[in-house]
Amino acid sequence: MEQEVVGLHAQGGRWRPVAAGPFSLLAVALALLPIRPVWLWAGLIAAVAAAPWLLGAAPDARRRTRPYWRLSASGLERLGPGGLSMVAYERSRIEALALTTDDGVLTVFHKFGRTSVGDLAAMGMEPLPLFVTARRLGITMHVLDGEAADLLDPALEEGPRVPALDDTGLPRDQAAEQRLLDQEAQLLQAAHDEAPPDRAPKDPVRLASPSPLPSRRRIAVLGGLAGLLGVAMVIRTAAEGAHGFGPRLAAGCWALAAITVVMLARRRLLRASRVEWEITADRLHVRARPGRRDGTEILSSDIAALVLGPGLRLDPVTGDPKPTPVSALAFDHRLRLIARLPAHGLDAFQLAHALDDHGYRVITPGTRSPRTPDYGLDGLPEIFAQVPGGRLVVADDGLGWADAAGDVVLRMPQDRIGGIELLTISGHAWVRLYDSDGDEFFAAPLSALRISRTDLRESARRVGLPITDAEYDAYLSAAFHSAVSTLSAPVETTIELAPPVTEPGVLLDATRRSRVGTYGMSVLLCEFVALLGSVWLGPDLGGFLLTASWALPAGLVVGLGGYWLYDRNRAQLRVSAAGLAVITKRGRVEWDLARDRVGGVGIDDSSDRMPRLVVWSPAGRVLRHVTFPPDLVELRRACEKFGLPWGPPDADRPAPPPPEL
Numbered sequence: 001m002e003q004e005v006v007g008l009h010a011q012g013g014r015w016r017p018v019a020a021g022p023f024s025l026l027a028v029a030l031a032l033l034p035i036r037p038v039w040l041w042a043g044l045i046a047a048v049a050a051a052p053w054l055l056g057a058a059p060d061a062r063r064r065t066r067p068y069w070r071l072s073a074s075g076l077e078r079l080g081p082g083g084l085s086m087v088a089y090e091r092s093r094i095e096a097l098a099l100t101t102d103d104g105v106l107t108v109f110h111k112f113g114r115t116s117v118g119d120l121a122a123m124g125m126e127p128l129p130l131f132v133t134a135r136r137l138g139i140t141m142h143v144l145d146g147e148a149a150d151l152l153d154p155a156l157e158e159g160p161r162v163p164a165l166d167d168t169g170l171p172r173d174q175a176a177e178q179r180l181l182d183q184e185a186q187l188l189q190a191a192h193d194e195a196p197p198d199r200a201p202k203d204p205v206r207l208a209s210p211s212p213l214p215s216r217r218r219i220a221v222l223g224g225l226a227g228l229l230g231v232a233m234v235i236r237t238a239a240e241g242a243h244g245f246g247p248r249l250a251a252g253c254w255a256l257a258a259i260t261v262v263m264l265a266r267r268r269l270l271r272a273s274r275v276e277w278e279i280t281a282d283r284l285h286v287r288a289r290p291g292r293r294d295g296t297e298i299l300s301s302d303i304a305a306l307v308l309g310p311g312l313r314l315d316p317v318t319g320d321p322k323p324t325p326v327s328a329l330a331f332d333h334r335l336r337l338i339a340r341l342p343a344h345g346l347d348a349f350q351l352a353h354a355l356d357d358h359g360y361r362v363i364t365p366g367t368r369s370p371r372t373p374d375y376g377l378d379g380l381p382e383i384f385a386q387v388p389g390g391r392l393v394v395a396d397d398g399l400g401w402a403d404a405a406g407d408v409v410l411r412m413p414q415d416r417i418g419g420i421e422l423l424t425i426s427g428h429a430w431v432r433l434y435d436s437d438g439d440e441f442f443a444a445p446l447s448a449l450r451i452s453r454t455d456l457r458e459s460a461r462r463v464g465l466p467i468t469d470a471e472y473d474a475y476l477s478a479a480f481h482s483a484v485s486t487l488s489a490p491v492e493t494t495i496e497l498a499p500p501v502t503e504p505g506v507l508l509d510a511t512r513r514s515r516v517g518t519y520g521m522s523v524l525l526c527e528f529v530a531l532l533g534s535v536w537l538g539p540d541l542g543g544f545l546l547t548a549s550w551a552l553p554a555g556l557v558v559g560l561g562g563y564w565l566y567d568r569n570r571a572q573l574r575v576s577a578a579g580l581a582v583i584t585k586r587g588r589v590e591w592d593l594a595r596d597r598v599g600g601v602g603i604d605d606s607s608d609r610m611p612r613l614v615v616w617s618p619a620g621r622v623l624r625h626v627t628f629p630p631d632l633v634e635l636r637r638a639c640e641k642f643g644l645p646w647g648p649p650d651a652d653r654p655a656p657p658p659p660e661l
Helices: 020-032 038-056 059-063 127-136 174-192 216-239 245-271 348-357 382-386 453-463 470-485 512-540 544-567 632-642
Strands: 068-072 075-079 085-090 094-100 105-110 113-119 140-144 205-208 276-279 283-287 296-299 305-314 321-331 337-342 391-395 398-402 408-413 419-425 428-434 440-445 467-469 505-508 571-576 579-584 589-594 600-603 613-616 622-625
Touching: 020 038, 020 245, 038 216, 038 245, 068 127, 075 094, 094 127, 127 140, 127 174, 127 321, 140 174, 174 305, 174 321, 205 348, 216 245, 276 348, 283 337, 296 337, 305 337, 305 348, 321 348, 391 408, 391 453, 419 453, 419 470, 419 632, 453 467, 467 470, 505 632, 512 544, 571 632, 589 622, 600 632
Parallel strands: 094 140, 419 467
Antiparallel strands: 068 075, 075 085, 094 105, 105 113, 205 276, 276 283, 283 296, 305 321, 321 337, 391 398, 398 408, 419 428, 428 440, 505 571, 571 579, 579 589, 600 613, 613 622
């Protein structure tokens, strides 16, 4: 196979309805017509409603492949069905290619001028494969800072010119081009390096994106029931003779509603697809539609490197390429793009670790920008910054801020201080101050306040300020236990840590807002079902008003009572020095993790699932999903108090606190 890159495009074979909107309106129009006999009226409605699906099932419609772009030794082409060239820029006429970073448009510099081909993402191409392939084909590739509209027409004489860039009229985007050059260099190194030494055999790893909420089965059942309900109502209207405009209008509305719900259910099913990866040392098997045997399988010997980062994926409904935060590009040893592997919904950190553990060369687009830590210094009064060399002191039964001479220029009396908490964050000692209502109003590292942890703790306890230092108290307790244990008989003992279930700690519940919202949604759903049942079955049960008079209160009772049965045994998260555990109100343990197995606790930004609170292992694996949303502020404080790492493992390490305010 020659050196080429093909744009991402939808393949044929999917069963998709054709012209569903016009046929739906036609079905409603037929329902309003007084067609006789009545069975012909109902049959025409059913036939028109089913026509989009029948047309979509035709072999020609399912085999049709959408037009796509290709860059090869022949040039840049847009190929249609059957490989017919629709647009072509011959290689001999192409002088250079330019990618403008502001709008992502690809521009061709050819023998007779320049042409903006289109948005690179809409063409189904990523910058790196295009950049590498163009350079391998001997085509000059520019990465320019600006928009395609800023590229001047060479026939015009006015405007700036940059001769080094073949008179493009725009400056080079040095940062973007350097990133592409760095990734190309890593691909070249991976393609020419010798095979890595054999590692210890590892078990296959299976990664999957989170299950959709609601599940695909529930979506399919609800869509099917809505379709059957519409069919039943049309049949019922036909059985009653469909006399008058009112019944025919109702039948048309039912048909339109059924078609709409079925189409929406289909769209939701397509968007609820999951991605599954099976990673072994010999091969990769990726499926974008679990439950089927189709997928992409690549041998590890064919892969030189995998580029993991932002890319493209096909929209499951329209079939058009669209950006995605995580995708994988597989390159062989000749720097050819051999596969685009979908990875949306997966954690990029976890996927990279799993691939690296099995011997694959993983290249990322670049390191993330350093995270600027928030030390809470904005909460300091302005006088703190106006006093050079100032420091925090304990004086006059309260806290104060002293200048370089030792004079206290600002005091905070004891009655305004509800509590002082000392803790360790990322290896640095911090202090948190709480007011009399228990609300946190200040947090900062002690190095920024120029006071040691010991001085603040001892001075505050000496004057009677409410201060807690859980880590120091735990150290004293352990030291006391060690000293007392030496006085006992010399019996060989082993220290056994208490499990996270029984260890004293903090018990976190779902927030009141989420519980109230779930109660409301449960009641509204039951009331909607009761109202719909009253409309549908009311004529057979004595009328709509009579049926609704007892159905709506019954729905309220069922909604409140049903959720109360679930809520009284809801899960709660226990955070302690021994680890994490999820325990129900009745004491059943759903799962627990010891402290040494927890590498991080925090929000998984790679997933759209709610809630997204996860627990990682030290190696970056997602161990558990917390299925209810606790208060994140309280959870962070509990993790910091008991020494559990907050945030994903190996995340950007925070910078040390500033020495000055």
